[in-house]
Amino acid sequence: MTTHQTTQPRRRNWRNQLVPWLFMxxxxxxxVVIILGPSLASIYYAFTDWTGMGRARFIGLANFTRMIGDPVYRIALVNNLKWTAIFLTVPIFMGLLGAMLLAPIKRGQxxxxxxxxxxxxxxxxxxxxIWRCILHPLKGIGPWLARQGIPWLNVAWFGRESxxxxAIAFVDNWHWWGFLVVVYLAAMQAVDTQLYEAARLEGANRWQEFWYITLPSIRPTLVFTLLMTVIWSFLVFDYIYVLTEGxxxxxxxxxxxxxxxxxxxxxxAGYxxxxxxxxxxxxxxxxxxFVALRRRGWEI
Amino acid sequence: MIRRRSRRVRSLAPNYVILILLVVFSLGPLLVLLSNSLKSPGEVGRNPLGLPREGLAWRNYVEAWRQGDYAVTIRNSLIVSLSTIVGVCLISGLAAFALAKLNLPGADALTMYFLVGTSLPAQLFLVPLYFIWARLHLVDNLLGVIIIYWAVYSPFAAFLLRSYMVSIPSDFEDAARVDGASEWQVFSRIIVPLTWPGFLTAGLVVGLWAWNEFLFAVTFLHRPEVMTVTTSYYNFAGRYGRDWGLTSAAAIIMIFPVVALFLALQRRFIEGLTEGGLKT
Known part of the structure; x- marks a missing residue:
């Protein structure tokens, strides 16, 4: 019994260390296999002329100098920036508007x-x-409006460079803004209603209520959605590939x-x-x- | 003190007007899809946006099911989605238990690692992974994408489940441990039964993601026998793009299960998606 007591804690200590790692x-x-390993491999291949098959030859920074000089890369990067600008404004505005209008509503919320x-x-x-049909240049809503006397929307939206x-951003936003309504609505419903009552006693109008109470109260949620918007805007793939392949x-x-x-x-593959x-x-x-701003004490 | 009522009772009529316009914007295109799915090829040409007036062409659904090879692709998508749900729940449940309950050394650093990892682009690891998978015969293989979904979706599910698990008082587990239960028994007999709503939410969300996923599916599955509904529909819409009745019926077939399940369990979906959509 005594020997048992002395070995038990040590054995249990060793096992206590190991067990959590088994669960992880x-x-x-x-x-490691799917994400970390291939990501590290990617870093290596970025400096090679790998085709995806066979051997990869180390070519230094050639891929990166080519990238900087490549007009397609520049177009793509600028398009990502335009995408970021669109998605930081349009869906955020629509999401806030929808949530703000929906928050006071009880029936049918x-x-x-x-x-x-x-x-x-x-x-x-x-x-x-769905939108390829609705925005179709011959059968969609554009020609229909043209027949009603509004010709300027009759355009091959996905087929014109300008x-x-x-047009793709419009479609992506159509499926996205409603998600933000729900997110902002949840945040707004957590705001203390006494704040609004106090504001109304002071005679605040809707805009003032929104600007001075709602917006500061949901700021953490808002900032987080802005951050994710920027990140996702650099990753966007599906809608562009499906609608125009670039x-x-x-x-x-x-x-x-x-x-x-x-x-x-x-x-x-290297490039x-x-x-x-x-x-x-x-x-x-x-x-x-984002992390640096937070460390500096910005309340975001 | 008598509480004064707010001076003006604010009318909600303008709210309803704008909200209803937004509903039209949100659901209108889906109604167009539904009504087009019931038009014959002739009618959809004459009347591409309005409601069907020349009778309902239910045939589109039969045709779409056959031409779109849905017997195969729905089976594939079900295999992928269900395997993703089961795998992710198991993998992330174990991880969440370790992070929430087991004093894992370095738990904060690991959480940070997974958080950063989930916001990195798939394009960072996609290319080498493809060529590794090609060597392992996991390209054109459902298992290949299932494993990828396990890896990509598990961190989200682990965060979600951890938040459920930390709220369970440790008295329950401690009592079981005193009785000699192993950590596996604590996990499977106490924690999982108490946090099953979390597993349900996580499962629904990753099931939805797997059903709708496009980038990995289009990269890793090329042969028609292994295509999922999304990539198969992408090809189908390209091939039969002119026959809107057919492509619309095919679209309804593949979104129907998702929308029905969403409407039935929307509280869980919304909880999981708003949590996961923002935290991954």
Missing amino acids: APILALN IFFRTAYFIPYVIASVVNAQ TALY GPAHASEVLATEVFNAAFGRFE AAAVGLSMSLFCGIVIAI
């Missing part, structure tokens, strides 16, 4: 919430097809479609890895700025 083992192993959320749960390929990116003439190309085309269309690495860099910079 599957997620860690999967992460669930109905509205559900109606706005449904497009978000539908697959991108379907949403894209409109393709914005065309016409690269007019709606973004970094993610360029990686895809380079790797699987042109078999330039694709370099572009993918640059995407990660942009996301890393955004996260770093």
Whole structure:
């Protein structure tokens, strides 16, 4: 019994160290095989002329110098920035508007919430097809409006270089803004109602209530959605690939479609890895700025 | 003190007007899809946006089911989604238990690592992974994408489940441990039964993501026999793009299970998606 007592704590200590790691083992192993390992490999391949098959030859910074000089890369990067600007404004505004109008409503709130959320749960390929029909240059809403005497919307939205990116952003936003309504609504419902009562006694109007009470109260949620918007805007792929594959003439190309085309269309896996690495860099910079601002004491 | 009523009773009529316009914007296109799915090829050409006036072409659904090879692709998508749900719940449940309950050394650093990892682009690891998977014969193989979904979706589910698990008082587990239960028994007999709503939420969300997923599916599954509903529909819409009746019926077939399940369990979906959509 005495020997048992002396060995028991040590054995249990060793086991206590090991057991948590056994529970973590599957997620860690999967992460290493699928994400960490290939990501590190990508960093290596970014400095090679790898085609995806055979040997990779080290070529230094050639992929990166090519990237900087490549007009397609520049178009793609600028398109990602335009995308960021669009999604930092339009869906955020629509989300805040919808949530603000919905928050005081008791009758039918669930109905509205559900109606706005449904497009978000539908697959991108379907949403894209819906809008491809509605915005069709011969049979869609444009020609119909033209017959009613409003001709200026009768445009091949996805087929023209000047409109393709914005048309895709419109479709993506259509499925996205309702999600933000639900997120902001949840945040607004957590705001203390006494604040609003006090404001009304002071004679505040709707705008003042929104600006001085609602907005500061939901600021953590709002800032978080802004941060994620920036990150996702650098990753956008589905809607662009499905609707235009980056065309016409690269007019709606973004970094993610360029990686895809380079790797699987042109078999330039090394160059694709370099572009993918640059995407990660942009996301890393955004996260770093966010963390730095927070450390500086910004309440975000 | 008598509480004064607010001086003006604010009318909600303007709210309703704008909210209803937003509903039209949100659901209108889906109604167009539904009504187009019931138009014959002739009618959809004459009347592409209005309601069907020349009878309902239910045939579109039969045709779409056959031409779209839905017997195969729905089966594939079900295999992928269900395997993703089961795998992710198991993998993330174990991880969440370790993070929430087992004093894992370095738990904060690991959480941070997974948080950063989930916001990195798939394009960072996609290309080498494809060529590794090609060597392992996991391209054109449902298991190949299932494993990827396990890896990509588990961190989200682990965070979600951890938040459920930390709220369970440790008295329950401690009592079981005193009785000689192993940590596995604590996990499977106490923690899982107490946090099953979390597992349900996580499962619904990752099931939805797997059903709708496009990038990995289009990259890793090329042969028609292994295509999921999304990639198959993408090809189908390209091939039959002119026959809106057919493509719309095919779209309704693939979104119907999702929308029905969403409407039935929307509270869970919304909880999981708003949590997961923002924290991953």
